[in-house]
Amino acid sequence: MPEMISLEEARALVLAHVEPLPVETVPVLDAVGRVAAVPLASDIDIAPFAHSAMDGFAVRAGDLAAASAETPIELDVIAEIAAGDTYEGPLASGQCVRIMTGAPLPDAADAVVKYEIVDVVSGDGMPGSRVAFTAPTKVRSNVREAGEEAKAGEVIVKAGEVVGTAGVGFLAGCGVVEMPTYLRPRVAIISIGSELVDPDRVPAGGKIRNSNSYALAACAKAAGALPVILPIVEDTHEALAAAVLHAVANFDFVVTSGGASNGDFDFIKPVVEELGALLMTTVNMRPGKAQTFGIVNDIPVFGLPGNPAAAYVGFEMIIRPALRKMQGYTHFERPHVRARLTRDVKKKDPRRIFMRSTLYRNAEGAYEVEPAQNQSSGLFGVIQRSNCMAIMPEGLEGCTAGSLVECVLLDVPEEIVL
Numbered sequence: 001m002p003e004m005i006s007l008e009e010a011r012a013l014v015l016a017h018v019e020p021l022p023v024e025t026v027p028v029l030d031a032v033g034r035v036a037a038v039p040l041a042s043d044i045d046i047a048p049f050a051h052s053a054m055d056g057f058a059v060r061a062g063d064l065a066a067a068s069a070e071t072p073i074e075l076d077v078i079a080e081i082a083a084g085d086t087y088e089g090p091l092a093s094g095q096c097v098r099i100m101t102g103a104p105l106p107d108a109a110d111a112v113v114k115y116e117i118v119d120v121v122s123g124d125g126m127p128g129s130r131v132a133f134t135a136p137t138k139v140r141s142n143v144r145e146a147g148e149e150a151k152a153g154e155v156i157v158k159a160g161e162v163v164g165t166a167g168v169g170f171l172a173g174c175g176v177v178e179m180p181t182y183l184r185p186r187v188a189i190i191s192i193g194s195e196l197v198d199p200d201r202v203p204a205g206g207k208i209r210n211s212n213s214y215a216l217a218a219c220a221k222a223a224g225a226l227p228v229i230l231p232i233v234e235d236t237h238e239a240l241a242a243a244v245l246h247a248v249a250n251f252d253f254v255v256t257s258g259g260a261s262n263g264d265f266d267f268i269k270p271v272v273e274e275l276g277a278l279l280m281t282t283v284n285m286r287p288g289k290a291q292t293f294g295i296v297n298d299i300p301v302f303g304l305p306g307n308p309a310a311a312y313v314g315f316e317m318i319i320r321p322a323l324r325k326m327q328g329y330t331h332f333e334r335p336h337v338r339a340r341l342t343r344d345v346k347k348k349d350p351r352r353i354f355m356r357s358t359l360y361r362n363a364e365g366a367y368e369v370e371p372a373q374n375q376s377s378g379l380f381g382v383i384q385r386s387n388c389m390a391i392m393p394e395g396l397e398g399c400t401a402g403s404l405v406e407c408v409l410l411d412v413p414e415e416i417v418l
């Protein structure tokens with residue numbers, strides 16, 4: 001196993017060790033944002049019948065061919081159809097039917113003329129009235145056709161497609177009330193560290209609050225997974241081994257944070273090696289060099305570093321793609337844009353650096369990116385106030401103000417193209 005690998009290698013390695021989970025069937029409302037595991041078809045034509053797109057009068061377009069302002073053509077209103085009703089009667093030349101938006105077009109009619117351009121000659125426009133038309137109308141004007149959006153039996157959502165909010169309505173309209181989709185991975189979140197206390201306690205005497213578990217569980221949720229925050233584990237080999245064994249028996253993916261480096265109390269690497277196969281220890285990026293990955297009892301175990309920003313970047317860049325693959329998604333890159341740096345950036349570390357930054361458009365509409373002043377890997381607040389990470393490539397010694405840098409957007413779905 002090489003000591004240090006690139007982020008691309010790390011991501012490929014982890015992706016290669018996960019597969020889409022088994023399929024569950026969920027109510028269509030719960031399908032939003034999830035991947036269809038099978039092709040979904042409509043049971044009927046959508047729309048089921050040709051219907052009016054306007055409130056107005058259903059006519060035979062041929063009757064109005066010679067209509068003009070000077071020589072209006074008058075028709076008898078013989079019936080009214082509301083949405084939800086049908087009119088099965090005849091419609092002879094010289095007749096029209098008052099029709100509401102959504103109501104089925106009578107068989108003999110072939111166009112709808114909206115109220116606003118029809119004059120009532122006698123009566124009130126209801127059946128028994130006479131109405132006048134001052135212009136011809138095109139055949140099928142203001143008609144929404146049967147099967148316009150889908151034919152009965154036609155696949156309307158392909159396997160692998162992500163269902164959006166409108167898609168939920170589309171499926172419902174097509175009679176698809178449940179959707180087979182991949183199970184959400186159950187993710188164990190374990191923070192390691194004898195210095196940690198739960199957030200509802202006030203830390204004292206060298207202790208700090210466990211904030212990582214909360215951020216990582218939020219990241220897991222945002223990735224579509226089902227995280228469970230497990231109890232804090234003290235910095236001993238035995239305690240960590242027991243916690244990992246318990247987690248792999250009950251979850252689809254295990255995420256730990258802390259104890260990933262080479263200190264006297266860093267145990268995730270030896271524990272994974274002892275219990276299973278250790279496949280990765282270090283990634284060429286900052287923050288987040290110490291990234292452990294392995295397989296224990298067939299379950300992926302990922303050991304993030306303890307520093308909050310390092311844990312966050314490792315999750316977002318490597319674990320999130322894996323959790324997405326387990327749910328059938330096929331896009332793993334967050335949207336990137338190129339933006340001009342607003343200030344010089346010195347780079348003391350040859351690793352690829354993800355700078356927590358704010359991306360915006362300047363007065364000319366061009367992207368600019370302002371790296372946060374404090375890039376300490378111990379801080380969550382800086383990420384909360386950032387909207388992207390500006391990437392300083394490996395090897396460079398710095399970037400000057402005005403140079404173009406790649407920025408990866410935070411909290412924006414991978415499917416978005418910018």
Ligand SMILES: Nc1nc2c(c(=O)[nH]1)N[C@H]1C(S)=C(S)[C@@H](COP(=O)(O)OP(=O)(O)OC[C@H]3O[C@@H](n4cnc5c(N)ncnc54)[C@H](O)[C@@H]3O)O[C@H]1N2
Nearest residue numbers: 191193210211212213258259260261266290305306307310
């Ligand atoms: N001699 C070296 N020391 C360190 C190196 C190195 O290359 N050589 N790398 C540093 C870097 S970079 C990182 S990142 C950390 C990674 O180490 P660990 O994964 O072992 O992290 P810990 O030592 O457990 O914790 C680091 C830091 O983060 C705080 N922490 C830990 N867990 C949490 C949590 N759940 N919530 C909030 N904060 C947490 C912890 O108290 C420490 O301050 O190693 C460096 N050292």
Ligand code: MOO
Nearest residue numbers: 287288289310377
């Ligand atoms: O992994 Mo450390 O910077 O890279 O915080």
